[in-house]
Amino acid sequence: MMENLPFLSILIALPLIGALAILLLARGDDETVARNAKQVALANSVVVFLLSLLLWTGFDRQDPGFQFTEEYTWLAQYNIAYRVGVDGISVLFVLLSTLLTPLCILSAWSAVKTRVKEYMVAFLVLEALMIGTFVALDLVLFYVFFEAVLIPMFLIIGVWGGPRRVYSAFKFFLYTLVGSVLMLVAIMTLLFTQGTADITVLIEGDLGFALNLQIWLWLAFFASFAVKMPMWPVHTWLPDAHVEAPTAGSVILAGVLLKMGGYGFLRFSLPMLPEASEAMSLFVQILSIIAIVYTSIVALAQEDMKKLIAYSSVAHMGYVTLGIFSLNGLGVNGAIFQMLSHGVISAALFLIVGVVYDRLHTRMISRYGGIVETMPRYAIVFMAFMMASVGLPGTAGFVGEFMTLFGAFQDRMWIGTLAASGIVLGATYMLLLYRRVVFGKLEKDDLRALLDMTPREIIIFAPLVILVIWMGVWPMPFLDIMASSVDALLVPFVEADAAGAAVAASQ
Amino acid sequence: MSAFSADLAVILPELVLAVMGMVLLLWGAFRGNRDFGVITVAAALLMFAAAALAIVAPTGNGFNSLFVNDAFARFSKVVIFAGSGVATLMALTFSADTFRRFEMPVLMVYAATGLSVMVSSQDLMTVYLGIELSSLSAYVLAALRRDNLRASEAGLKYFVLGALSSGILLYGMSLVYGYAGGTGFEAVAAGIAGEPSFGLIIGLVFLMAGLAFKISAAPFHMWTPDVYQGAPTPVTAFLATASKMGAFALVIRVMLEPFADIADSWRQIVILLAVVSMVWGSLAAIWQSNIKRLMAYSSIGHMGFALVGVAAGSEAGVAGCLVYLATYVIMNLGAFALILSMKRSGEPVEAISDLAGLSQERLPMALALLVIFFSMAGIPPLAGFFGKFLVFTAAVEAGFWWLAVIGLLTSVISAFYYIRIIKVSFFDDLPEEGTFDDAGFTLRAVYGLSALSVLLFIVVVSFVVGWANTAAGVFA
Numbered sequence: 001m002m003e004n005l006p007f008l009s010i011l012i013a014l015p016l017i018g019a020l021a022i023l024l025l026a027r028g029d030d031e032t033v034a035r036n037a038k039q040v041a042l043a044n045s046v047v048v049f050l051l052s053l054l055l056w057t058g059f060d061r062q063d064p065g066f067q068f069t070e071e072y073t074w075l076a077q078y079n080i081a082y083r084v085g086v087d088g089i090s091v092l093f094v095l096l097s098t099l100l101t102p103l104c105i106l107s108a109w110s111a112v113k114t115r116v117k118e119y120m121v122a123f124l125v126l127e128a129l130m131i132g133t134f135v136a137l138d139l140v141l142f143y144v145f146f147e148a149v150l151i152p153m154f155l156i157i158g159v160w161g162g163p164r165r166v167y168s169a170f171k172f173f174l175y176t177l178v179g180s181v182l183m184l185v186a187i188m189t190l191l192f193t194q195g196t197a198d199i200t201v202l203i204e205g206d207l208g209f210a211l212n213l214q215i216w217l218w219l220a221f222f223a224s225f226a227v228k229m230p231m232w233p234v235h236t237w238l239p240d241a242h243v244e245a246p247t248a249g250s251v252i253l254a255g256v257l258l259k260m261g262g263y264g265f266l267r268f269s270l271p272m273l274p275e276a277s278e279a280m281s282l283f284v285q286i287l288s289i290i291a292i293v294y295t296s297i298v299a300l301a302q303e304d305m306k307k308l309i310a311y312s313s314v315a316h317m318g319y320v321t322l323g324i325f326s327l328n329g330l331g332v333n334g335a336i337f338q339m340l341s342h343g344v345i346s347a348a349l350f351l352i353v354g355v356v357y358d359r360l361h362t363r364m365i366s367r368y369g370g371i372v373e374t375m376p377r378y379a380i381v382f383m384a385f386m387m388a389s390v391g392l393p394g395t396a397g398f399v400g401e402f403m404t405l406f407g408a409f410q411d412r413m414w415i416g417t418l419a420a421s422g423i424v425l426g427a428t429y430m431l432l433l434y435r436r437v438v439f440g441k442l443e444k445d446d447l448r449a450l451l452d453m454t455p456r457e458i459i460i461f462a463p464l465v466i467l468v469i470w471m472g473v474w475p476m477p478f479l480d481i482m483a484s485s486v487d488a489l490l491v492p493f494v495e496a497d498a499a500g501a502a503v504a505a506s507q
Numbered sequence: 508m509s510a511f512s513a514d515l516a517v518i519l520p521e522l523v524l525a526v527m528g529m530v531l532l533l534w535g536a537f538r539g540n541r542d543f544g545v546i547t548v549a550a551a552l553l554m555f556a557a558a559a560l561a562i563v564a565p566t567g568n569g570f571n572s573l574f575v576n577d578a579f580a581r582f583s584k585v586v587i588f589a590g591s592g593v594a595t596l597m598a599l600t601f602s603a604d605t606f607r608r609f610e611m612p613v614l615m616v617y618a619a620t621g622l623s624v625m626v627s628s629q630d631l632m633t634v635y636l637g638i639e640l641s642s643l644s645a646y647v648l649a650a651l652r653r654d655n656l657r658a659s660e661a662g663l664k665y666f667v668l669g670a671l672s673s674g675i676l677l678y679g680m681s682l683v684y685g686y687a688g689g690t691g692f693e694a695v696a697a698g699i700a701g702e703p704s705f706g707l708i709i710g711l712v713f714l715m716a717g718l719a720f721k722i723s724a725a726p727f728h729m730w731t732p733d734v735y736q737g738a739p740t741p742v743t744a745f746l747a748t749a750s751k752m753g754a755f756a757l758v759i760r761v762m763l764e765p766f767a768d769i770a771d772s773w774r775q776i777v778i779l780l781a782v783v784s785m786v787w788g789s790l791a792a793i794w795q796s797n798i799k800r801l802m803a804y805s806s807i808g809h810m811g812f813a814l815v816g817v818a819a820g821s822e823a824g825v826a827g828c829l830v831y832l833a834t835y836v837i838m839n840l841g842a843f844a845l846i847l848s849m850k851r852s853g854e855p856v857e858a859i860s861d862l863a864g865l866s867q868e869r870l871p872m873a874l875a876l877l878v879i880f881f882s883m884a885g886i887p888p889l890a891g892f893f894g895k896f897l898v899f900t901a902a903v904e905a906g907f908w909w910l911a912v913i914g915l916l917t918s919v920i921s922a923f924y925y926i927r928i929i930k931v932s933f934f935d936d937l938p939e940e941g942t943f944d945d946a947g948f949t950l951r952a953v954y955g956l957s958a959l960s961v962l963l964f965i966v967v968v969s970f971v972v973g974w975a976n977t978a979a980g981v982f983a
Binding site for chain 2: 073076118147148150
């Protein structure tokens, strides 16, 4: 049955239909409209999530190629088509997107009071575009989704954000756009030199570019993905965007949008430009180390909880780029796992900040302290994710960091050593944050009146807690699903290594 | 069919427009301005009919190769007539009696006829004839509000500078005639075969300067902001859409038909015009507070982007240009309908800050604005992206990847001012006095359809590209 259904297209279309329904059908006074919009959006995103679980069950883990593929003619003159499909790498990101969207909508239930209808529409459109980005198997289609994501996100930050929302929204939009247009030039070059925009053909292997052209193209892709990740030194838009965005906006930004950068490296840079990736690997690794160490230190100095978590995101994404450009199995598997675990953990951390922000409307760390006494359940949930973010064994964070570091050690010993220092720094700022917010003396009067987590909030966190422990204790199902696709991805690098070893042995 | 009736068949749309324009003029002369509404609707319908006629009129040369109807002319004419028709319809929203003059729709018909002659020309004399017919009509249209200081200034500036550019153009034509030995495109092409003489190159430069004025490419753009601001908004809409399409199609025809063999000589000039227009159109718009002036700089920038396709000089480049211009016309018609809808208690307002809080009171209008301006910024999946994509792909393919990089980076700068408009209408608070008056059916239909076409363009892009490829095939 499933083979005949355009399954991925349905996943993309459903949220769009929901958004359109809310936009056109929501009528009546403001309160009714808001309530209906929330209910429709939640129902819609839950249905999409449940449907997307069929991807998890129906996915053939032995097959390294693309599954659930569809192809329809679109711009035949340029051999550009509507091509979608998932492999072991992208399927996980689709699931991450569909999981986080209903949680975001739930988290905004009472936090968003103005223009609720538009908010829900923006989130559903965003969900469709995120799914589209991860399933697109055509250069131009990918670019369309990748860029279109900016529109709803720009509005989410700008309309429902904090006091400096306009500045942050512009910075987010323009930074990302500059990177993306350079990628567009690379896409155009690929398009006319190869005569097709079909990603499944392009990742097959040798595209016949000279090394210096490869490096130019690689840099063009890098401009876009590095901004999106974000890598040091082009990360400065992220703290601003996170601080000003509403809670759910931060969750999606950290949980999914940052992963588009890492996904891009895996989908474009590595398979299409292998020699350039090899040549530039040290460069990326050094940037990753700087990101890990520098942003961890910056995070230590933050007074704003969201800003602290934003900087920690940059550091954690540093492990991702480090792992990807180790160009070995452990590193790349670890990087994908790290992206997933960071997607869950950082999303949860932003939601945790959102919980107290909804109550006190401040994110300043110094305004809190001792809330374990009034909010014990909150303290437990916070602890789980704090520990996961630190990378405690038994949580998702550990597996990703450990594997990427292991991969880095295998590739270049000194890089791995330097990166490991980030673990210590990461533990420092997270534990400090936790101590200052949760422990200490409960001195402030308004903190005494705080209510613990509501059932709605518990429902939001329950799946995330389960997931973060599941991924930490038994990561195999996740590693299994990506394994064969990652092996296929690394074939050119393994061959290069083997050839290098053979040359060395013969001398 | 006799030779003469074959000639007439080729110019069918222009013929119908010219004759029916006379009828409308007489109608107005007898009935006066009280029939303004009926004449306007009739003129618009006439132009939509002309768009249909442009498709059915037989292809071929007419009048001893003075005039041609081919796939390229068809594509351009459909866009020109549709754009002029919609711009004319917008005039229905004129409220003050000073505006409701029957000459206005009639002049629109003749301006459109002139543009149509331009894109079909096969001879420098036909080029000049078309340019003057459309320009003279446009001068009068721009100065329609003759009791208004700014409008008179706009009209005068447009006329003086327009006359100057026509002079330059004519001088260039005379040099080309002198050195090539003929005014027909074929004669010129034959004249430059082999080694083109220096005088011919000088003539070409003058010719291009004159044409650059018509498409308002920088540095020949000086008139544009003042005229855009001073002219009545429907006229501005005409100047920004149909008029640009016609002039740009003429640039393509002149460069790629008679001067195709010396592409290397004119390419440098086109690249220079493109770069200066893209950069200046993007930078200068940042400081504008009047939305019509902003649209003027925006169109200068857009002309720069489209010129990149001409610089590529390939069929793909021309096809990209045509798609770019078609989407540009659709977006601009919507944008000007939005601008016309900006009225408070009957008085038009034109400051960007007047859009504040639009999304809170008039969500459909704000959404249309969102879609249209994101499209102008070239953000996918909207129509504006595909124009840029095709033009820049052609440039990269022709080896001008650096031109594509400059173009795409300036498009980021231009995104800044487009999203500023969105920011004002979505992020800013609603002012005390509330938003605008009800826009009325016509304008709502225009910006609604424009936004819808921009949004759904992604579905029909293949069809449009196919048609543009056929049109560009004329220059193979």
